[in-house]
Amino acid sequence: MSTAIVTGPPVPGSSLESDLRALGFEVRTASDTAETEALLTAVPADRRVAVVDARFVGHVHALRLGLTDPRFPLAAIPGAVTAQPAGRPALTRALARESSAGGGTALAVDGLVTALDTDVHHTELGSLVAAVPDDPQARNEARQAVAAVDDEAVRLKSAVKSRDGFFTTFFISPYSRYIARWCARRGLTPNQVTTASLLTALIAASCAATGTRAGFVAAGVLLIASFVLDCTDGQLARYSLQYSTLGAWLDATFDRAKEYAYYAGLAVGAARGGDDVWALALGAMILQTCRHVVDFSFNEANHDATANTSPTAALSGRLDSVGWTVWVRRMIVLPIGERWALIAVLTAATTPRITFWVLLIGCAFAATYTTAGRVLRSLTRKAKRTDRAAKALADLADNGPLAGFVSRTMRAAPLGSPFLVALAGTAILAVSLLSGVTWAPVVGAFAYTLASGRALARPLKGALDWLVPPLFRAAEYGTVLILASKAGVNGALPAAFGLVAAVAYHHYDTVYRIRGDAEAPPAWLVRAIGGQEGRVLLVTVLAAVLTAAQFKVALTVLAVAVAGLVLVESIRFWVSAGAPAVHDEGEPA
Secondary structure (H helix, E strand, C coil): CEEEEEECCCCCCCCHHHHHHHCCEEEEEECCHHHHHHHHHHCCCCCEEEEEECCCEECHHHHHHHHHCCCCCEEEECCEEEECHHHHHHHHHHHHHHHHHHCCCCCCHHHHHHHCCCCCEECCCCCCCEECCCCHHHHHHHHHHHHHCCHHHHHHHHCCCCCCCHHHHHHHHHHHHHHHHHHHHCCCCHHHHHHHHHHHHHHHHHHHCCCCHHHHHHHHHHHHHHHHHHHHHHHHHHHHCCCCHHHHHHHHHHHHHHHHHHHHHHHHHHHHCCCCCHHHHHHHHHHHHHHHHHHHHHHHHHCCCECCCCHHHHHHHHHHCCHHHHHHHHHHCCCHHHHHHHHHHHHHHCCHHHHHHHHHHHHHHHHHHHHHHHHHHHHHCCCECCHHHHHHHHHHHCCCHHHHHHHHHCCCCCCCCHHHHHHHHHHHHHHHHCCCCCCHHHHHHHHHHHHHHHHCCCCCCCCCHHHHHHHHHHHHHHHHHHHHHHHCCCCHHHHHHHHHHHHHHHHHHHHHHHHCCCCCCCHHHHHHCCHHHHHHHHHHHHHHHCCHHHHHHHHHHHHHHHHHHHHHHHHHHHCCCCCCCCCCCCCCC
């Protein structure tokens, strides 16, 4: 329950109180500042409270945006201010000061907002009207301005993510926003729609796993249906302002779970037809995950950097003014909409092997394009990275106790930039894995562990140091893929797929914690699952000392152990009261 205090003399013909009740507020009225203060004090401390000027004229959706968004402790629009329990003390202090200055006079709500001694979120209303007219003529003009704008149309438009891919913008959002409104009017929540999207994708994966043409066609159709629901859940959250920490966690993780489960379903279906494509499925998952880590690392390294400009960025800005280039550049990076549409069509019309090869080629091109552009930006800009960015990159690197020991004990003169040290270690590991010598990967993994520790011996603030986490992801996942492929026994690659999926979940979990300005996963968890270098060394040792069949079992056990630990800790964190609400409005994944 929320409480709204309408302050000031009542205005004949005003619908303000009924509008506030429609938004779920219990409405109380106050004639002056002193009475407003008394009513505020009487509201239970665990409730949201809003103070609204009785003269307010505006759209209902302006009130909704300004007073019901759960993401901000304090928020304001002209003529109204709201405080969640965390912001109540600041509002109480400001109101006490206003009461001391003139307790018997009508409260000026906008003056109350100015008197707040902490940050207030000022909601952007666009074409929506929110005003406090002083005289009948101004009130009449404000009402005419309200009548001139359809706030429901504005609400529907704002439900769509401001920056999205071509396929989503032109083939999904034109109707998914109406599905979102339909869900809102029937009391459905974004989390329920998110869960429906997941279940639909899992059914699609099951259809693909049948290995029949009818199953593949059904899988493609259901995958698109899952994507429509995936768009709908975010639009429903924006339409009804139903943001939550649980919803943030579900939205952040289910997209990857759906896509990678679908890869597994395709691989199972291909196997039923006598074609083993598990290596391609695992390669697609690795490539897609590494692409995401490149995105995350680059953004974390630069989002709060100073002097953060470059000729490459300026060129991109100039291209943005040429409309068609924006859509072309968004399409060629294969965002989730284009990627899922491609997968769905290829699944229905071709074979799993063709689907994976086209996906790998397309994602490899997209990864090359985006990474090359970001490298050019990094080399040409004079950015000064912050300590926060360096810490975020170190957390994304996911070094464990072995690399930590190296970093603490081998503080000799730097061997080079962290990026070059990590690149050298990754290259040595790659050569050892491809050498064909049984124990060479173990030696390579040991050298890689030393390089991992040395790479993080100093802060990651160099121009290309943001590439260290993606290098580590490619090294770890690639090690598992190569050694499982070399095992040559049925079940080794599916076990490797499960292990990489579990570790990738841990890395995505780390990303979204950092995005929410929360701490990275606890140190005990990183130690328990070995850190990225520890897992690399363990897998190479297991491959060297075990038979192929035993190695398959070891990979399976390791996958289950890692998945169990990271899922339990992740669920505990994301459903806790202190978890951050992460809502990605940036580039489509």
